[in-house]
Amino acid sequence: MDVFVTGGTGAIGAAVVKRLNGEGVRVIGLARSDTAAEMLRASGASAYPGDLRTPESWVGRAASCDAVIHTGATFTEDMGRVDRQSMLALKQAARHRKQPLKIVYTGGIWLYPAVTGTRLITEKTPFSPLPAFRYMTETIRTLSNGTDLNLAVIHPALVCSRSAGPIAEMTAALGKGVPFETRATPDTLWPLVEADDLAALYALALRQPRFRMSLIASCIQGISVAHLASHISARHGLQLDIETQPVPENANLDTDWRAGYALSQSVDIQHARRATGWQPEHSTIEDLVVALSR
Known part of the structure; x- marks a missing residue:
């Protein structure tokens, strides 16, 4: 199987590339720079030069593969426009295939609303995205229309690894002896997923006929x-304090990605x-904190 991956050097994409390589999948990663290309090759993937902003340079190659996993994002003011244009170009490039192109698109838990009480967010919960991520719902709708694509959308919870995500950020604050600064309050609920476990789900989604x-x-x-802070404190034998930060006065809602941390979900x-059949290895908070604190 040949799989084209965007964002293959990011927090999610790098874990996905590692997982697929371990399963014998031939991975081709979109590389915007020589540095990204070197990182992809070091992880066992091939590197294909291109940029999300210029999809005409790479969508033909992506559409020739068995599947595409899209984890890339620019995190710039025009992130939504870039994402929509690249996915629309990919859909058009896939029109002449004999079989629908499999695409695994990365959504996010922040496309869903905050919840209260004992209510749970499910895949049937209507989207109510933060303004900064509203574009994703439009892109998903575009990719869902027609029969050219076989679409799977994965909505990751807050992704945790040893170098990124809430646990890493909390641990870093603890090590510096400073409070953990966040938009959340101590009572805010965060759903979490470990990066390698998440990558395993991407690999499984590739093989689903649905x-x-x-x-x-x-x-x-x-x-x-x-x-969560109490678990990290206990693990390291130090007290981690939480400091809730207000929304910056000059915050632009359309690019305020960190607003999601204030959502209680x-x-x-x-x-x-x-x-x-996904069976994540880190299914308890104890497992997660221990694994990422070694």
């Missing part, structure tokens, strides 16, 4: 920021497991 699949990827249903973790 058309238009939507999966919420979370190992931890929802843990309060205070509870609890999610159904069962559907992705039932639909794909």
Whole structure:
């Protein structure tokens, strides 16, 4: 199987590339720079030169593969426009294939609303995205229309690895002896997923014959920021304090990506497991904190 991956050097994409290589998949990664190309080759992937901003330079190669995994994003003011244009160009490039092109598109838990009480977010919960991520719902709708693509959308919870995500950020603050600064309050609930576990779900989604699949990827249903901080404090024998930060006065809602940390969310973790056979290794907060604190 040949799989084209965008964002293959990012937090999610790098884990996906590693996972697919381990399963014997031939991975071709989109490389915007020589540095990115070197990182991809070091991980066992091939590097294809191109940029999300100029999809005409790479969508033909991507559409010739068995599948495409899209984890790339510019995180610039025009992120939404770039994403929509690149995915539309990919859809057009796939029109003349004999079989529909498999695309695994990365959505996000912040496309869903905050929840209260005992309610859980499920794949059937209507989208209510933060302004900065509204473009994703439009892109998903575009990719879902027609029969040229076999679409799976994965909505990751807050992704955690040893170098990125809430646990890494909390641990870094603890090591510096400073409070953990966040938009969340101590009672805010965060669903979490470990990066390698998430990559395993992407690999499983590639092999599903089902058309238009939507999966919420979370190992931890929802843990309060205070509870998470207490686990990290206990692991290191130090006290981690939480400092809630206000929304910056000059914040532009259309590019305020960190606003998602203020959302209190609890999610159904069962559907992705039932639909794909996914069995994440880090299914408790204890497992997650220990694994990422070694």
